[in-house]
Amino acid sequence: MPKQGGGTHVEVCPPWCTTDHTSDTSNPTFLEDVWHQSDVTRTEIELTNDADAPVPWTVLDACLSVIPHSADPASRVPHVAVQFVEEVWTNPLDVNELGQLIDTVAAQLDNLRALQRKLAAARAEWSTAAKGVVA
Ligand SMILES: [Zn+2]
Numbered sequence: 001m002p003k004q005g006g007g008t009h010v011e012v013c014p015p016w017c018t019t020d021h022t023s024d025t026s027n028p029t030f031l032e033d034v035w036h037q038s039d040v041t042r043t044e045i046e047l048t049n050d051a052d053a054p055v056p057w058t059v060l061d062a063c064l065s066v067i068p069h070s071a072d073p074a075s076r077v078p079h080v081a082v083q084f085v086e087e088v089w090t091n092p093l094d095v096n097e098l099g100q101l102i103d104t105v106a107a108q109l110d111n112l113r114a115l116q117r118k119l120a121a122a123r124a125e126w127s128t129a130a131k132g133v134v135a
Helices: 022-026 095-133
Strands: 041-047 055-066 079-085
Touching: 079 095
Parallel strands: none
Antiparallel strands: 041 055, 055 079
16 A cells, blocks of 8 residues: 555455455555454444434444554554444453443443333333322
8 A cells, every 4th residue: 555655555454354445555545544444333222312303323333443553552453442322432442341341331231121120110000000090
């Protein structure tokens, strides 16, 4: 690839990279802008700010990445960054840090499942109580 400032550089993609590097190879490129990424795993949840109708937001968007010439050492090795909601990302995570994040999110999912059970009980109780109130 042509380097910004002159010369060329041979960059080898890791086997999991699915990035289209056409813009890197067709234009002079700063090496620190070369970014290898895997396919992204994502899901959408409808969210609202209460003023507008709910719209789908991408949440927990993540992919395997490496930015081999980055100034940030954590980005120069394969890592995962998780985009919690649009434009809100974690720092580059190593294997242990990703495990801690998964544990944190899984614990919160457990809390949500417990809340779901409480909701089901509250709904059932509410339904029974409402029947008694209706005149
Ligand atoms: Zn690549």
